Amino acid sequence: MLIVFCCVVLHEFGHALTAQRFGVGTRDITILPIGGVASLERMPEDPKQEFWITIAGPLVNLVIAGISFAILAASGTTPTTTGLFSDLSGWAGILTFLFAANLSLFLFNLIPAFPMDGGRILRSVLGMWLPRAKATRIATVVGRVLAACFVAYGLYSGAPFLAIIGVFIFMAAGAEARTVQQKANVLALRVGQRVRTDLIHMAPTATVQDAWNAMTMIDQHVVMVMDQGLLRGLVMKEDLRTALGAGRGTESIASHTRHVPSVAVEETAMSAYEQMLREGLWALMATSNGAIAGVVLRVDLEKALGATPLS
Numbered sequence: 001m002l003i004v005f006c007c008v009v010l011h012e013f014g015h016a017l018t019a020q021r022f023g024v025g026t027r028d029i030t031i032l033p034i035g036g037v038a039s040l041e042r043m044p045e046d047p048k049q050e051f052w053i054t055i056a057g058p059l060v061n062l063v064i065a066g067i068s069f070a071i072l073a074a075s076g077t078t079p080t081t082t083g084l085f086s087d088l089s090g091w092a093g094i095l096t097f098l099f100a101a102n103l104s105l106f107l108f109n110l111i112p113a114f115p116m117d118g119g120r121i122l123r124s125v126l127g128m129w130l131p132r133a134k135a136t137r138i139a140t141v142v143g144r145v146l147a148a149c150f151v152a153y154g155l156y157s158g159a160p161f162l163a164i165i166g167v168f169i170f171m172a173a174g175a176e177a178r179t180v181q182q183k184a185n186v187l188a189l190r191v192g193q194r195v196r197t198d199l200i201h202m203a204p205t206a207t208v209q210d211a212w213n214a215m216t217m218i219d220q221h222v223v224m225v226m227d228q229g230l231l232r233g234l235v236m237k238e239d240l241r242t243a244l245g246a247g248r249g250t251e252s253i254a255s256h257t258r259h260v261p262s263v264a265v266e267e268t269a270m271s272a273y274e275q276m277l278r279e280g281l282w283a284l285m286a287t288s289n290g291a292i293a294g295v296v297l298r299v300d301l302e303k304a305l306g307a308t309p310l311s
């Protein structure tokens, strides 16, 4: 068990150290009874990097198997002809076991089904010609067909463990596909899909207290300041809170109106959100063909883009 444990750890180090070469850190490595998981900070979307990071693990096992085989061969023993597999009392036995264990780890991990390394390798190879989401879909279908075969074979041949692995792979494959699809949707999201036209409108002559009351009543953080049918700017709840705290509740909201920059509805939600973060804004005007179409709020984009970390 200790030998297998060490080989699995080395396998995970293969992933982690290759990832490090591409500037990706590893949070931790977990060793489970069925194998290990190296939690990378992120998986690079460049298929070539994903390919090398993923294949590095199984290659470690192949190298260990190769070295064991070479030492055995040099000493005149071949792993296939000796009965040493279950005898770990001598060097030949340990080397035979190392050879067999690592060859199995290598082959098992190459099964082209998520979350096995083989699934990622297949996706990255397809990804060199196809968009990532499509490559993932194909790899998922291949993985599911294989998983179904595992289940069928496991039940047929009375190997319930194989059937359980099959069910596990089948479900994990779907999770991977969903994550990638979600991310593709997030990147494709446009400002126009999150434009608000339902915000409270108020005249610039309204008082700070009135605007505050209206906002608290329907739980909004922004008021559109309209003057003779034209959008003059926005009033933010935080500004009103400050003004009220300073006892300026009877002032008109005109002096608290912000002239926020505008963004075209065709712009991606991601770039609009990044602009808001950069400039410390809570909202942007959304324009369509130069005319104001509404307001896009940072909270809405935060919610919509939630799946993607932004640092």
Ligand SMILES: [Zn+2]
Binding pocket: 011, 012, 015, 057, 058, 109, 117
């Ligand atoms: Zn691996």
